[in-house]
Amino acid sequence: MTSSLATNDPGDRPAERDRLTYGAVHLDVTDAARALPFWRDLVGLAEIARTGDAIHLGIDGRALIVLHPGAERGPVRGHSGLYHVAIHLPDEAEFARVLARIAAARVPQAPTDHIFSKATYLSDPDGIQLELTLETPDRAGEITVGAASVTIRDASGRLRGMTEPLDVREVLSHLRDDDLDRRLPIGTTVGHLHLHVADLEATRRFYTDTIGFVEHTFVPGIGFADL
Secondary structure, three states, rough: OOOOEEEHHHOHHHHOOOOOOOOOOOEEEEEEEHHHHHHHHHHOOOOEEEEEEEEEEEEEEEEEEEEEEEOOOOOOOOOOOOEEEEEEEOOHHHHHHHHHHHHHHOOOOEEEEEOEEEEEEEEEOOOOOOEEEEEEEEEEEEEOOOOEEEEEEEEEOOOEOOOOOOOHHHHHHOOOOOOOOOOOOOEEEEEEEEOOOOOOOHHHHHHHHOOOOHHHHEEEHHHHOOO
16 A cells, blocks of 8 residues: 655645644763763754753753763663654754754764755764754655655656765755854754654554554554654
């Protein structure tokens, strides 16, 4: 069974109809002194408050990430838990700024083009994965979802892959100044979370039937569900 979603009509985009608003994401880290420069200075979040050992980081007084030191270890592959947290930028210029800041710091990152979004991926000192992303639904024409694949055609009708190399030169052309130290702006949000799970179908049922989420994409053949 396949389904298609035309994304060039705003009324057809699930994100335009029902956008979740996330509160702060709480992360256990092994060493706050090591994690803080990553989330504050490299990513660009502002330190808002400290409550006990917890460090609250965010935008305009609103926490997006809370660091809790004292974890015994970082994430372990093959275990249930956080896959990555995604911080969404509000426009091309601010996405370009954070990508350029990471590059200038020579921190490994993976710039990726998903067609419906531009993203870059990196890991904090504990190995917690972060996606920094800019939604670009206007670039996607139609997405066809099957049981084992997702097919994307861009706005011009050309067949594209779900993950392609990002045109970094094009992204950086939107940078309006050379201030790479500027904090993330108002309008930055936690846009989504991806989780590693042991049983995709059981987890899908939990979030749809028990919690009440709406299923957007379910591709068991590649082990992926988007709710």
